[in-house]
Amino acid sequence: MKGAELEQILADCSSGSLALDEAAARIRAFFFQDLGHSTLDTDRERRTGAAEVIYGQHKTPEQIADLVSALSDNGQNALVTRASRQAFDAVLGREPEARYHETAAAITLTRTVPPPPHTTVAVITAGTSDLPVAEEAAVTAEFYGNPVNRINDVGVSGIHRLLARLDAMREARVLIVVAGMEGALPSVVAGLVDKPVIAVPTSVGYGASFGGVAALLGMLSSCASGLAVVNIDNGFGAGYLANTINRL
Amino acid sequence: MKGAELEQILADCSSGSLALDEAAARIRAFFFQDLGHSTLDTDRERRTGAAEVIYGQHKTPEQIADLVSALSDNGQNALVTRASRQAFDAVLGREPEARYHETAAAITLTRTVPPPPHTTVAVITAGTSDLPVAEEAAVTAEFYGNPVNRINDVGVSGIHRLLARLDAMREARVLIVVAGMEGALPSVVAGLVDKPVIAVPTSVGYGASFGGVAALLGMLSSCASGLAVVNIDNGFGAGYLANTINRL
Amino acid sequence: MKGAELEQILADCSSGSLALDEAAARIRAFFFQDLGHSTLDTDRERRTGAAEVIYGQHKTPEQIADLVSALSDNGQNALVTRASRQAFDAVLGREPEARYHETAAAITLTRTVPPPPHTTVAVITAGTSDLPVAEEAAVTAEFYGNPVNRINDVGVSGIHRLLARLDAMREARVLIVVAGMEGALPSVVAGLVDKPVIAVPTSVGYGASFGGVAALLGMLSSCASGLAVVNIDNGFGAGYLANTINRL
Amino acid sequence: MKGAELEQILADCSSGSLALDEAAARIRAFFFQDLGHSTLDTDRERRTGAAEVIYGQHKTPEQIADLVSALSDNGQNALVTRASRQAFDAVLGREPEARYHETAAAITLTRTVPPPPHTTVAVITAGTSDLPVAEEAAVTAEFYGNPVNRINDVGVSGIHRLLARLDAMREARVLIVVAGMEGALPSVVAGLVDKPVIAVPTSVGYGASFGGVAALLGMLSSCASGLAVVNIDNGFGAGYLANTINRL
Amino acid sequence: MKGAELEQILADCSSGSLALDEAAARIRAFFFQDLGHSTLDTDRERRTGAAEVIYGQHKTPEQIADLVSALSDNGQNALVTRASRQAFDAVLGREPEARYHETAAAITLTRTVPPPPHTTVAVITAGTSDLPVAEEAAVTAEFYGNPVNRINDVGVSGIHRLLARLDAMREARVLIVVAGMEGALPSVVAGLVDKPVIAVPTSVGYGASFGGVAALLGMLSSCASGLAVVNIDNGFGAGYLANTINRL
Amino acid sequence: MKGAELEQILADCSSGSLALDEAAARIRAFFFQDLGHSTLDTDRERRTGAAEVIYGQHKTPEQIADLVSALSDNGQNALVTRASRQAFDAVLGREPEARYHETAAAITLTRTVPPPPHTTVAVITAGTSDLPVAEEAAVTAEFYGNPVNRINDVGVSGIHRLLARLDAMREARVLIVVAGMEGALPSVVAGLVDKPVIAVPTSVGYGASFGGVAALLGMLSSCASGLAVVNIDNGFGAGYLANTINRL
Amino acid sequence: MKGAELEQILADCSSGSLALDEAAARIRAFFFQDLGHSTLDTDRERRTGAAEVIYGQHKTPEQIADLVSALSDNGQNALVTRASRQAFDAVLGREPEARYHETAAAITLTRTVPPPPHTTVAVITAGTSDLPVAEEAAVTAEFYGNPVNRINDVGVSGIHRLLARLDAMREARVLIVVAGMEGALPSVVAGLVDKPVIAVPTSVGYGASFGGVAALLGMLSSCASGLAVVNIDNGFGAGYLANTINRL
Amino acid sequence: MKGAELEQILADCSSGSLALDEAAARIRAFFFQDLGHSTLDTDRERRTGAAEVIYGQHKTPEQIADLVSALSDNGQNALVTRASRQAFDAVLGREPEARYHETAAAITLTRTVPPPPHTTVAVITAGTSDLPVAEEAAVTAEFYGNPVNRINDVGVSGIHRLLARLDAMREARVLIVVAGMEGALPSVVAGLVDKPVIAVPTSVGYGASFGGVAALLGMLSSCASGLAVVNIDNGFGAGYLANTINRL
Secondary structure, three states, rough: OHHHHHHHHHHHHHOOOOOOHHHHHHHHOOOOOOOOEEEEEOOOOHHHHOOEEEEEOOOOHHHHHHHHHHHHHHHOOOOOOOOHHHHHHHOOOOOOOOOOOOOOOEEEEOOOOOOOOOEEEEEEEOHHHHHHHHHHHHHHHHHHOOOOOEEEEOOOHHHHHHHOOOHHHHHHHHHEEEOOOOOOOOHHHHOOOOOEEEEEEEEOOOOOHHHHHHHHHHHHHOOOOOOOOOOOOHHHHHHHHHHHOOOO | OOOHHHHHHHHHHHOOOHHHHHHHHHHHHHOOOEEEOOOOOOOOOHHHHOOOOOOOOOHHHHHHHHHHHHHHHOOOOEEEOOOOHHHHHHHOOOOOOOOOEEEOEEEEOOOOOOOOOOOOOOEEEHHHHHHHHHHHHHHHHOOOOOEEEEEEOHHHHHHHHOOOOOOHHHHHEEEEEEEOOOOOHHHHHOOOOOOEEEEOOOOOOOOHHHHHHHHHHHHHOOOOOOOOOOOOOOOOHHHHHHHHHHOO | OOOHHHHHHHHHHHHHHOOHHHHHHHHHHOOOOOOOOOOOOOHHHHHHHOOOEEOOOOOOHHHHHHHHHHHHHHHOEEEEEEOOOHHHHHHOOOEEEEEEEOOOOEEEEOOOOOOOOOOOOOEEEHHHHHHHHHHHHHHHHHHHHOEEEEOOOOOHHHHHHHOOOOOHHHHOEEEEEEOOOOOOOHHHHOOOOOEEEEEEEEEOOOHHHHHHHHHHHHOOOOOOOOOEEEHHHHHHHHHHHHHHHHHO | OOOHHHHHHHHHHOOOOOHHHHHHHHHHOOOEEEEEEEEEOOHHHHHHOOOOOOOOOOOOOHHHHHHHHHHOOOOOOEEOOOOOOOHHHHHHHHOOEEEEEEOEEEEEOOOOOOOHHHHHHHHHHHHHHHHHHHHHHHHHHOOOOEEEEOOOOHHHHHHHHHHHHHHHHHHHOOOEEEHHHHHHHHHHHOOOOOEEEEEEEEOOOOOOHHHHHHHHHHOOOOOOOOOOOOOOOOOOHHHHHHHHHHHO | HHHHHHHHHHHHHHOOOOOOOHHHHHHHHOOOOOOOOOOOOOOOOHHOOOOOOEEEEOOOOOHHHHHHHHHOOOOOEEEEEEHHHHHHHHHHHOOOOEEOOOOOOOOEEOOOOOOOOOOOOEEEEEOOHHHHHHHHHHHHHOOOOOEEEEEOOHHHHHHHHHHHHHHHHOOOOOOEEEEOOOOOOOHHHHOOOOOOOEEEEOOOOHHHHHHHHHHHHHHOOOOOOOOOEOOOOOOOHHHEEEEEEHHH | OOHHHHHHHHHHHOOOOOHHHHHHHHHHHOOOOOOOOEEEEOOOOHHHOOOOOOOOOOHHHHHEEEEHHHHHHOOOOOOEEEOOHHHHHHHHHOOOOOOEEOOOOOEEEEOOOOOOOOOEEEEEOOHHHHHHHHHHHHHHHOOOOOOEEEEOOOOOOHHHHHOOOOOHHOOOEEEEEEEEEOOHHHHHOOOOOOOEEEEEEEOOOOOOHHHHHHHHHHHHHOOOOEHHHHHHHHOOHHHHHHHHHOHH | OOHHHHHHHHHHHOOOOHHHHHHHHHHHHOOOOEOOOOOOOOOOHHHHHOOOEEEEEOHHHHHHHHHHHHHHHHHOOOEEEEHHHHHHHHHHOOOOEEEEEEEEOEEEEEEOOOOOOOOOEEEOOOOHHHHHHHHHHHHHHHOOOOEEEEEEEEOHHHHHHHHHHHHHHHHHEEOOOOOOOOOOHHHHHHHHOOEEEEEEEEEEOOOOHHHHHHHHHHOOOOOOOOOOOOOOOOOHHHHHHHHHHHHH | OOHHHHEEEEHHHHHHHOHHHHHHHHHHHHOOOOOOEEEEEOOHHHHHHOOHHHHHHHHOHHHHHHHHHHHOOOOOOOOEOOOOOEEEEHHHOOOOEEEEEOOEEEEEEEOOOOOOOOOOOEEOOOOHHHHHHHHHHHHHHHOOOOEEEEEEEOOOOOOOHHOOOOOHHHOOOEEEEEOOOOOHHHHHHHOOOOEEEEEEEEOOHHHHHHHHHHHHHHHHHHOOOEEEEOOOOOOHHHHHHHHHHHHH
């Protein structure tokens, strides 16, 4: 609850230009809007600078289409992550401008192009199996208006491939590094650049990888200083964080 | 290896102004300086924008004093984390300007004041037991020249205490949120601000806290978008990352 | 074995009004009734105040229908949790008054309406994905006669949504708070009310959520005092406990 | 923020009997009181029905004595958990009426005797090694005014010992059952009574007990319905929850 | 290699009644018989007192039928565990006397009835969901000739059901106790009898049961002395061990 | 509660030879004897065939001496496990015939020599570091009157050492096999004998041994049929179980 | 970057026989070749002595066929691991000489027969269920030209089967030992030979095997010195390592 | 049991030149030598090519000195790992030529210099905290006669330091790479050389390093092919394996 707004309501209330009931309602309205089965966070963009995103897993195509339309009707852009092609078909029936990002399994609908930052987000993968997670990150960053530079398949077992891309990496303002298995790539990258590095462990691997745990622990324990780690396979979180940083 | 420098060496070599042996040595010199028991990363500041930091744990007071003096002799600032008072006494014998940060268990020696960013880093704790980790973060951020605003003891079981500090939190450009036990505070904070939030789990708690694991998993699984998580008790990493972001 | 009953049997036995064999049998009858493949706990309602509940998982539709009919024939109410629609169809063929609760995946058959407590149980969810577990809790509480107030989708990343429902929450005599991911919501709620709070972790989430472990550990480690925690996804247990408390 | 109070402030503000600045301050005062290194939750008793408790671990005797005196000066009762005898000596120097509970490692100072509930809390242990945790629970319940009935050393490997205490157990309105090792006792007790059972796993055991994990998992997975589980060794939480329930 | 046999071979070799090559072959024959893709342990019954058992999981119906026939041709009895009905159909086509145990998912073929011990093995379950594992144990014990007494559904949340079967339990010479969830039943049983108790954790349960881990840890940590624990769901191992003990 | 005794009490009650109050008391006396801080299981030997054993850990020397004297006064033998030399000194002051087993850290006091079984228990170790656990097992078995044959340091990395002891191993009626690290020895032994094998994992090892977890999991997962596994370092449990089996 | 090559380029550059741009490009070419979606490691064979291998999991048949053809066009041999029969059919349509290894689930295409080492790699399994992993190891070793000797089904529960193969085992220069469940076989083998032993844990087993974790921990904790352990089910890694050693 | 020796004994027995008893004893003597509290593996060097090594942890200085003297008396070299300085002092009192390796915490006594391989073992560390483990590996390799080349402090966060040592790394025939934290260094090294790489995880790190688990999982999950992994902190195992390979 920002101070100035509260003071204004009280001033209006005090001056009689705002009825007592209305004043109480407005103060409460900073706090909620009840839609029965869900509670819309209408205040979210003002508070956090980014509109609501729809997490597609566990939702039916119909539910997803409803939510996208609702946002669209309010003139807002929509991003759906972990969305199946079936969900996209349902959305497309209502919003013909929606777009499906196959590898990222994401739907986007852009009604208002966000003002772009002029600086780039790099999305780097250790192997081709990490691409779905990396694309979720890249599509998210692009959804919020960030130029994205993709650098693929430069894992640490062939370190020269990485070194050859140093210039491209150093041009980015924020770097997202996506790796499964032992998850060593972010440590190497963070030792080569002077920008924030977001490390995304993926569930790529088997056996002692434990579905991404090996990569996650490795990134948290990194000998490189100041890695920003997100959850296993959380490409969306990485793209969202990169946007928050790149817009500073 | 940055392109321009390489081209220059080759041009000099080609024009005869640089001997063949010397050219090979210089190219290799981008790569190392061997000091026997350790390998100095002289190139680190150019690459990553921040000088070497000394991790004090497992090192003797003498070793720490040696390392601080070495940096000092090169005119560099020094930060030692996880340093005992004994280590500080050893350092003080040689560097009378060194300073000990009791709660953070850190030593700093500032020979050149870094150009400050004008924007603030907020360091927020859930409880007073989280202070040592929070101070390690704050001291690190200050070491690199960032103004720090400390907000203490605003854990989620008394949520109104947090809401009362909203204005202070929203003034920061980067927020570090330090919490043990269930580690819920970063989720709440990230829903209230539009700036990057760095979440630091601490080992405060017992039983099912498992030395910080509960807080770590909670922060990684947060329903708030885009938290940047670091290792358990890693105040240094959080402060370092905050500086990297705040200097953008 | 309650004292008074035992003394009475012994008195009757001593006075000769009860045969020796019959007395021994009656004492044993406090202890069991053998039905071959299972052992009916006929004494359960007297001991624990609540009739037997059928856990539907791993049982065939026929088995479930048999069990419901058996309870119905004894004039008892029946609750089946984790029941598929197939199981409900089998039950409906025999008990036309049975009712299916889709989201909760539960079957109820109410022959005798239990005397209601006049006080309310609140069932609160962090997100819409937590609804199946929350509904299992709500249906269970209602099955035992408790009025239930549902408050949905008020997770901690939009804390104002929660604060807006404070009055509703404070009207309840017992609160069930259902949350997946980091499971922070019960900590916040428990800091706002003076009634018992039952925390239910759900398996909603991915990666470091580890199927509900992150939420479970968070609730057990909560900085809020006195949370009552139940197993992951155990909506039934929460509803049952809420009834036990609300009937005090 | 309770509705009525807010409306009153606004009414006073509107009528001119309350200055605009003062009104804003009062609304904010629902939310905090800043003491520098910590943030006093003065509103806690109104919100949650129970005054602040001091967690003694990690605090110096001086800090603990300061906090107890502060509460005492405000006429409030004080409970310190996980307190050493050194801490008690420091407290005793200032508050001669303070009392130390050796087994529970707790300090209490009672300035105002709370109105007692007339119903009893039973605290039951599986073995004598569980006594420290059980006493923390019992002392906490007594601190809040609850009569406590202790039933010790009735673990499941000698089940007849437990059955012999059935009458005592059934007289309680809330039961706290404390057990380490396999933690089976709460399951057995919950099958014998019709009151809420709070299960407290302890770290008693070795090897596959994993510091209380075996008991914790067993209690969460219990075949008995509706156990309320708290953290490993969390006697305080159990006592606090028992009080919340017993006061309904 | 038993001493007497070796001495005999050497004596025969020395006396010339056994050729040198043949003597070496016979000594080696104590050690192996190579069948290409597998290595038959022909010596097993002499060494361990029990013939080979076929673990059906991961084997095709044809492979299982081959193995049963091979044993049958040698006049040996056959037991196949974790066998599907398809596997049984394949076996039945060749061995019309084979029998399928539906709940246990086991196939038996008895060509020679083993000499029975006169003492009984009790197989006790906590709940009906534990039956498949219990039946695997019972069928295995019966396969080796042991009389088995089944006592079902006597879990600890209705402890009187268990006490009513005490006489039956005390008649057994070895007891197998099968339980999932918190796995407390073996602890209670072991406190009531003076015979060996074999504890079998099952994967029955959800959430914090972790597929039988809660029950396994509980049984290993039991406060009852001297439980013999086997792997999760390992009914075969329990039945095999019971036979080894009962034949002493 | 054994049937015959109950019938007798009822018969006496019915015939008037036993007063009603006394009859109820006697039935209850099957169930308990309350000593305030602990609840003596006087019925234990009748039920389980073995007297109470004192677990020394967490108990003071005085408490241990009290308990040994109490047993001694009742003419019972006493075994204290995990007992320090200090505890033994306290016991010796009162019971001059008590004996301390250094390696096993156990105290025994034998007032009545138990009737020996004529068959032997073998206690086998993989390495010399496993001796303390093995001795706890051996001393326990001997305390209950079993002849024990110790076979030491025959781990699987020098398999011929084990094979050379085959005759000794085959003479035992029950075998206890104690091993840390990978815990493979019981699997090998169980493949060579036709008697029950009790596997005891020890905490010997480091790193991926995880304090005995590697050995524990290995023994539970053994390819050998029918291992009886006990808790990590639980020599007492193994010796107790061996006695229960050997007395059959 | 090998010194001699670098010096040569610089010499040519200095002498004018190599243009400056070309020299920089060649130096960079040590480091990468960008193919858009992936980054070919053309330098790999020179650096590590073994050509690229295709990990088939997560790749479509078309992608696999493309990659095999690309290698084939360059005259290189191709090995695809974790390949389905569908993948093989796609490859066969283009490369009629390709061969499918059913049990190993591997595809090989050999254009140039590698010069064989004259020494043998032994691949030993504990049970028949370990064959798929063992065959992946054997096929990999053979792909690189190593003679392989397979020894199957010699697990530790029938130790004499293993001893009978000692001569065969001792003829190998490197031994790969594949085992699931408790994974004890490598420990026994390593105590019998004087050659490097590579231990491969498999996911064979259930319950406390935890998908190969028991075997993995056992091998890492082995009492035998100097086992080389690889990931669970990683037959390829074992075969690759065996080749690296055998070629020394 | 090697074939030729057995045939010879049998031939001698058959020809009468060897008494029957003596023949049986000799065959058994392949299998053991019993020293009471331990079982000497006299056959070990013949079987595995390396003499016995003493693991110093858990042994008293006296015991260690006894064992070293025993080996010395037999003219054998001695290596003691995890040995304290106190242990060394005890050894030195008897064997003045013994040598203590401070960082490695190892004692060596060399009576016969082993014939050296002419090829080198490289021991590489990620950071200076990894030195104790690396030195244990280096001292072990040197004990067996291998020339060792140490390369220190070349962790992946400053990758150019590593690249500068490529020539030195490529001169080795076997490489041991020691790393804690995320343990990424072996992956990078294995991508740069064509020789076997032995990966040693260390317990250096905190929080999510979990005492070396993060490094261990990372090395097992490495994207580099064919790493040979040993237990956490197992420098000895790595040095032993390197010797076994280097002597091929």
